[in-house]
Amino acid sequence: MFAGTRIRHKLLFYYSLLFTLSLSIGFATVYVITRDTIEKNIESELHNTSTTIYNLVTTSLTVSIKNYLRSAAEKNLQIIESLYLDYQNGLLTEQEAKERARRVLLSQTIGESGYIYCLNSSGIVVVHPQKTLLQTDVSEYSFVRDLLVKERGYLEYDWKNPDEKKSRPKALYMIHFKPWDWFISVSSYREEFKGLVNVDDFRQSVLDVKFGKTGYAFVMNNEGKAIIHPKLEGVNILTVEGLPNEYLASILEQKNGRVVYSWRNPGETEPRSKLCYFSYIEDYDWIVGAASYQEEFYGPLRTIRTLVVVTFIITMLLVLTLTFKISDSITSPLRNLMEKFTSASKxxxxxxxxxxxxxxxxxxxxxxxxxxxxxxxxxxxxxxxxxxxxxxxxxxxxxxxRYRSVMEAAADPIVIYDMEGRVTYFNPAFRTVFGWRLEECLGKKLDHFVPRENWPETELMITAIRQGTVLPATETKRYTKTGEIRNVSISGAAFRDHLHQLAGSVVILRDITETKRLTRQLMDIGDNVRQTIGQDLHDDLCPHLIGIGGLVSALKTTIKKNNGDGERLAEKIVELIGEATSKARGLARGLCPVHLVAYGLQSALNEIADKTQLATNIHCSFSGDPSLKIHDNTLATHLYYIVQEAVNNAVKHSGASSIDISLEQKDEYIHLWIIDDGRGIDDKQQGKGIGLQIMKYRVLVIGAFLEITSQSESGTIIHVFMKKSESMHP
Incomplete structure (x- = not known):
């Protein structure tokens, strides 16, 4: 709205607006703070006065009741002392004097249902209006024990008569008459105290409480009758015409709190706004309060209001004059500068x-x-x-x-991550292999396509990337969008931004699922060929050699019977054929180690342990879980060769004195352990030997995991573990 307005006019408007707002806010703040302070002082004074009056009345009431009970107790003490004097003078027997004293005491009531009773120093009731309590031991009550100790004074307690359902608060004043050992107790229920109160004892104390010019205190009962009031005492305020009866009724209903109402005292023509704080005395059903006119407290506010208006008018006149002066000294040079800029813009x-x-x-x-x-x-x-x-x-x-063309033309899936592991790009080959579209994964992490059991090596790769090192090719597994598991070889490296800070990583996931399948098929074919050769050796060549051995044995017998010279030569032939048969069996067992054993893998592993101990004198043992049955002959064959390779390495290179082999199942996994106590594997050679390479390859083929732990002079632990499958169970 001011786009076409001159600066002079803008300054005038803004300065006027600024000073108007500033003065308004400042004056309003002062006014509000002053008003709130005055109101708080008013309410604080009224509240404190109300509290003071409440305490004054309750204290005066307690003192009045105490004085009443004490007066009654002392009066009855005088009567008993007079009767006791008659007894001493021989006018009455002691029994007659006590009987008259009882009648006098029991003939009196304190309030509506209060009474006088007597106890002796043993806590036995000797005088009581209820005959069922006479000669009753009440020393078990705490207030009775207090009576017996104090002998004289005022006491408040709770008491339940035999014919009542619950106890009620009560008070008494007690005096001890020693000649008869009577504790004279004048008692009354607190709910009946208001009938015993003498208002004259404290009326003037309440009326003397003043605050402000006309502020005063008052006391009224629950029916609206003014018990203490400077002008309306003894009048039922609710019945007086012209008074704000609805507000007074509200005070009687609320019993505690504050109220603002209009009030006109007798003799006044107009009602004025009044503020009242009030409190409820429950025992007497009284309301005490303090009230004052609000106008008596707001006089300073009117003075402040007038001063604010005058100051505002004077200030605005000065501001307008000064604004015109300032605006002219600024706008003239600026106008000249604008003309120069107009020429320069050309x-x-x-x-x-x-x-x-x-x-x-x-x-x-x-x-x-x-x-x-x-x-x-x-x-x-x-x-x-x-x-x-x-x-x-x-x-x-x-x-x-060029970069995007190379990425999109690459046959292997390529993913680009930021340093938080979120996808920023992947090429079409990734969608072809794994099924996800770039729009689904952009800005998100791909944690969901990592199988749980492959997280250990994945975390190592993430650590390498964050350290800025090149990630060597690592074989692992990943899920596709359809839940299929693909074998992949992952490699990659981190890249840096223009500040040479790590900005992200490029990861290549080569799909080797088909390659591993073909490799496994080739190994299975090799194993099948070995098994076929071993089966042929065992089932064909060995019986054939055994048959030849039998014929030669028969030939030897025939030659021996004929006393021929060929007996020694025939015996040699039989020996050689026997050795050939043993070697054929050994070759068959080596080529088909599991299939040829009736009891499967565990029997074959036990045979490895026995042969190793027999051939090397190294303690070698096997322990297996009898309930674990592996029916996949290919899986059993790979596990057999892994154990055989590990045991051979331990025998040849570790210098071990003990080798332990164990096969067990825990939860969803089976575990194969080969543990020796040799010198361990040298860090420089670990993982480089052909035997360890073959073991690692067999582990990958069967989808298992390999852990090798080796310490110098502490031996080597080879741990192979894999998930159980249906082929492992009958």
């Missing part, structure tokens, strides 16, 4: 302004001159920079196009 960078002062406007003129000089230089430099930048942008665009 391309004339030679314009300059005259510097006539050293204030901000003079400095603005100097800055304009300097700006025009630099603007001329920047104009020429900018043209050159634009040309250079255009060439750089064209080169960068060509480089990005």
């Amino acid at each position: 391309g004339d960078f030679s314009l300059r302004m005259a510097v006539s002062s050293k204030d901000e406007l003079g400095q603005l003129a100097m800055f304009f001159n300097r700006f025009m000089e630099q603007l001329g230089d920047y104009s020429s430099n900018l043209k050159q920079q634009i040309q250079v930048r255009q060439e750089a942008e064209n080169s960068l665009r060509e480089s990005e196009e």
Whole structure:
């Protein structure tokens, strides 16, 4: 709305608005703070006065009741002392004196249902209006014990008569008459105290409480009758016409709190706003309060209001005059500067302004001159920079196009992550292999396509990337979108930004599922060929050699019977055939170690342990879980060769004295352990031997995991574990 308005008018408006708001806020703040302070002081004074009156009345009531009970007790003590004197003078027997004393005591009531009773120092009731309590031991009550100790004084307690369902608060005053050992107790229920109170004892104390000019205190009962009031005492306020009866009824209903109402005292023509704080005395069903007119407290506010208005008018007149003066001293030089800028916008960078002062406007003129000089230089430099930048942008665009073309043409899936592991790009080959579209994964992590059992090596790869090292090719597994598991070889490296800070990583996931399947098929074919050869050796060649051995044995017998010279030669032939049969069996067992054993893998592993111990004198043992049955002959064969390779390495290289082999199942996994107590594997050689390479390859083929733990002079632990499958169970 001020886009076309001059600065002079804007300054006038803004200064006026600023001072108006500032003064309004300042004066309003002062006024509100003053008003709140006054109101808080009023309410605090009234509240404190109400509390003081409440305490004064309750204390006065307690003292009045105490005085009443004490007066009754002392009066009855005088009567008993008079009867006791008659007994001493021989006018009455002691029994007659006590009987008259009982009648006098029992003939009196305190309030509506209060009474007088007597106890002796043993706590036995000797005088009581209820005959069922006479001669009753009440020393078990705490207030009775207090009576017996104090002998004289005021006491409050709770008491339940035999014919009542619950106890009620009660008070008594007690005096001890020693000649008869009577504790004279004048008692009354607290709920009946209001009938015993003498208002004259404290009326003047309440009326003397004053605050402000006309503030006063009052006491009224629950029916609206003014018990203590400076003008309406003894009057039922609810029945008086012209008084705010609805507010007084509200006070009787609320019993505690504050109320603001209009009140007109007798003799006044107009009602005035009044503030009242009040409290409830439950025992007497009384309400005590303190009230005062609000106008008596708000006099200073009217003075402040008048002062604020006058100050505001004077200040605004000064502001308007000063604003006109200031605006003219600013707008004239600015108008000249605007004209110069208009000329400079047409391309004339030679314009300059005259510097006539050293204030901000003079400095603005100097800055304009300097700006025009630099603007001329920047104009020429900018043209050159634009040309250079255009060439750089064209080169960068060509480089990005080449980079994207290479990525999209790559046959292997390629993923680019930021340093938080979120996807920023992957090529079409990734969607082809794994099924996810780039829009589904952009800006998200791909944790969901990592199988749980492959997280250990995945975390190692993540650590390598975060350290900025090159990630060597690592075989692992990943899920596709359909839940299929693919074997992949992962490699990659981190890249840095223009500040040489790690900015992300490029990861290549080569799908080797088909390669591993073909490799396994080749190994299975090799194993099947070995098994076929072993079966043929065992089932064909060995019986054949055994048959030949039998015929030669028969030939030997025939030659021996004929006393021929060929007996020794025939015996040698039989020996050689026997050795050939043993070697054929050994070859068959080596080529088909599990299939040829009736009891499967565990029997074959036990045979490895026995043969090792027999051939090397190294203690070698096997322990297996009898309930674990592996019916997949290919899986059993690989496990057999893994154990055989591990045992051979331990025998040849570790110098071990003990080798333990164990096969067990825990939860969803089966575990194979080969543990020796040798010298361990050298860190430089670990993982480089052909035997260990073959073991690792067999582990990958069967989908298992391999852990090798080796310490110098502490031996080596080889741990193979894998998930159980249906082929492992009958």
